[in-house]
Amino acid sequence: MDRDTRDAIAGGFANVVSFDLEHWYTATLLRDEVTDPVDRIETSVGIVLDVLDEHDTTATFFVVGEVAHEYPELIGRVADAGHEIASHGHTHTPLFELTPGAFAGELDASADAIEAAIGERPAGFRAPNFSVTTRTQWAFDALIDAGYRYDSSVFPVETPMYGVSGAPVGPYWVDRDRPFTDTPPGDADGLLELPLAMFHPRIRIPTAGGFYGRLLPTWLLSRGIRNLNRRGIPATIYFHPWEFNPEVRVDGVPAHKRFVSFYGLDRAREKLSTLLSTHEFTTCERVVETYDR
Ligand SMILES: [Zn+2]
Known part of the structure; x- marks a missing residue:
């Protein structure tokens, strides 16, 4: 075991591991490309549940309502685990x-x-495509008014598709009038934001997951988590269950979309397994509890 691994385990810092549960072919780059897709959701979720069980780790699954409606037993199985x-x-x-x-x-x-x-209503929300930005900050009103305890949609670096440059890199309390500013809990509106992990507060390379998570080497993702933990910040990382299922790969998708959508699927399971054995992870809910006002 190297020094970094030892430090991480000794730190025992609870990070968030999360999975966005949707049909693989609804990803932005694929939704106009794939006709007549094969449904892989049960096998994909099965793979993820096995890895989590091997590492005795609980995670948060952000589930699309239509998927919960279509697969109530599968969602029940995830919750029961x-x-x-x-x-x-x-x-x-x-x-x-x-x-x-x-x-x-x-x-x-x-x-x-x-x-x-x-049998329970969700306490947290994550926007499809991290689409909570300065353009859509009215979303916080809806989340606060609906009684959500936390949101995990803010991507604290601007990318061509989403992101908010300068947003806090660690969990912060939201004031609906200035929702991308860390606000003292007494002045905030009761909603905690869990932004997606960056490599370093000042070096905002996205190391939270998705395409970047598949592209970047495991050691770099791991170093990013440690960079945040050393500053007292839990890292929030995310994957999609389909990213662990190489069977989702299809032909007939343009090369660049194929690359972004399917690069690294074969190594994803091993990568997740290494991260789970190197760092401490839990659910959003558990981390939110540690931020009690
Ligand atoms: Zn999604």
Whole structure:
């Protein structure tokens, strides 16, 4: 065991591991490319549950409401294994394409579908495509008014598709009027934001997951987690269950979309396994509890 691994374990710092649970072919780059897709959701989730079980780790699954509606038993199985079920919207529509009213409807519908599957309403939300930005900051009103305890949608670096440059890199309390500023809990509106992990507070390379997580080497992801933990910041990382299932790869997708969508699928399981054995991880809910006001 190297020094970095020892430090991480000795630190015992609880980070967040999360999975966005949607159909693989609804990913932005694929949704216009794939016709007649094969459904891989049960096998993909099965792979992830096995890895988590091997490492005795609980995670948060941000579930699309339509998926909860279609697969209530699968969602029940995830919850029964001790994992948290949170909302990933109802139809996986990015907030850029929704009005505030339609978004409130998405929140309600997804919570209803999750409640029907597991008997509980979700405490947390993650926007499809991290689509909570300065353009859609009205989303915080809807989340606060619907009683959500936390959100995990802020990507604290600007990318062509999403992100908020200068947003806090660690969990912070949200004031609905200045939702990308760390606010003292007494002045905030009761919602904690868990932004997605960056490599370093000043070197904002996204190391949270997805394409970057598949592209970047494990040691770099691991170093990023340690950079945050050393500053007292839990890292929030994310994957999609389909990223662990090489069977989702399809032909007929343009080369660049194929690269971004499918690069690194064969090594994803080993990567997750290494991260879970190197660092301490738990659910969003558990980390939010440590930020009690
Ligand atoms: Zn998603």
